[in-house]
Amino acid sequence: MIFGWGKKQKSWKTPNGKCLVVTWNYLHIFWCPIAFKIKWYLIEDEKIDIHVIIEDCVISSEKIKEIFPELTPDLNIWERYGLIIIIIGIAIINIWL
Numbered sequence: 001m002i003f004g005w006g007k008k009q010k011s012w013k014t015p016n017g018k019c020l021v022v023t024w025n026y027l028h029i030f031w032c033p034i035a036f037k038i039k040w041y042l043i044e045d046e047k048i049d050i051h052v053i054i055e056d057c058v059i060s061s062e063k064i065k066e067i068f069p070e071l072t073p074d075l076n077i078w079e080r081y082g083l084i085i086i087i088i089g090i091a092i093i094n095i096w097l
Contacts, residue, residue, distance in 0.1 A: 007025050019042075022039070034081060
């Protein structure tokens with residue numbers, strides 16, 4: 001696929017038995033994604049459907065750092081900024097040539 005969009009999620013178990021879930025919408029062109037509308041949720045059951053997560057469960061990045069003080073979960077650079085990285089790379093190459 002040359003062009004696409006959708007919604008994805010990742011989850012992590014917290015030390016107290018709850019589940020930390022991140023959801024994001026994405027757009028990709030030539031398999032280079034860019035994430036937007038990133039939201040973090042703290043839920044009781046990891047088997048809950050992504051579409052029925054209620055907005056009351058939304059938590060901030062500060063709260064995530066409290067739950068995971070040493071190794072804070074996050075989206076990787078490519079999932080978050082892949083398309084921008086490619087565009088900047090192409091621009092730099094065009095400037096130098």
